[in-house]
Amino acid sequence: MADKKDFYDVLSVGKDANDSDIKKAYRKLAKKYHPDINPNDETAAHNFREATEAYEVLSDDDKRRQYDQFGHAAFSQGGQGAGGFNGGMGDMGDIFGDMFGDFFGGGGRRRSQNGPSKGASLRASLELEFKDAVFGTDKDINITVSDECDTCHGSGAKAGTHAETCGQCGGSGQVRYNQQTILGTVQSVRTCPGCQGSGKVIKEKCTTCSGSGYVKKRKKISVNIPAGIDHGQTIRLKGKGEPGRNGGPRGDILLTIYVKDHADFVRQGTDIYYQMKISMAQAALGTELEVPTLDGNVKYTIEPGTQTGTRFRLRGKGVPYINHAKARGDQYIDVVVDTPDKLTQRQKELFLELAESFGDDIASIKKKKGFFDKVKDVFE
16 A cells, blocks of 8 residues: 555645545546546556545545545455445546536536535544543534525525526526537536526625625534544534535534543553552562552552563553443553662662672672762772
């Protein structure tokens, strides 16, 4: 997968590009590199396949979420991801309908455009404290989204007027054309240029929204953060995105979560890791300690003779599973025996006595002098 280009780079769009931006970028590349326009051109064919693969992933909210999180690896296990037209052809038909309409002198689509269609999705991000991600919380986000115009209440028409049926297409949103081609007369169906496929024409537009029926507003949206969400994961806020077309449903907001590091704990999946220092005496003799956890301190008995690198587990003290809040991972404690680097004279004497009791070479230990011992020798 290492030789694959980034899909956003392929389409020359930013990672915050909306559905419309992605579609426009792909349509431009498809027209440029389509094999019918570039016969026997392997480079153009490769570029066309590359652009199509990128579009199939980035135009699908679920695939795009997986790609944003895992990159090309999200589709490397034989699933229906990038690399083909696996279920993603519905929107392709619109694009190629547009594209070949242009080749024959037009610019419309082959299917009706006055039917309802879903609005564009928006992307946002939210930074969370470590424990808020572990246990879940409620947060508010502020986002700019199109909302119904207060002046015309979404009609797009000036007060006292209303939208009228388009006289060019009779309200169907489509017009038919006969075109002479090398294959003979071809009849094509295109979006009505008079109403842009809506079937309605607004002669006197609302001055507040310029006839769109919507204005951009900064809105506060409440978000329930589920317990166990991890860094880089995305929450879908259904129906909170851009308004749909011709009565279609609103798009979604895709909220990417970024989790701050914790001063003491490290998270790996649903498990928590904590490094605990103990003294040499505690390690040798054993002791009962209070161990910090996400739920507060718990008592744990350190066995005599515990070594650095010893790991013990506290079951059920980790992170809740995101879809099963009652089930939790574990917490692992890694023990580090803390060797003191500053000793009093009495402590040194006691360590020497202890070393002698273990049968250590006391003479060699005494020869090893510290910095202050060397300074003392200079002035003696």
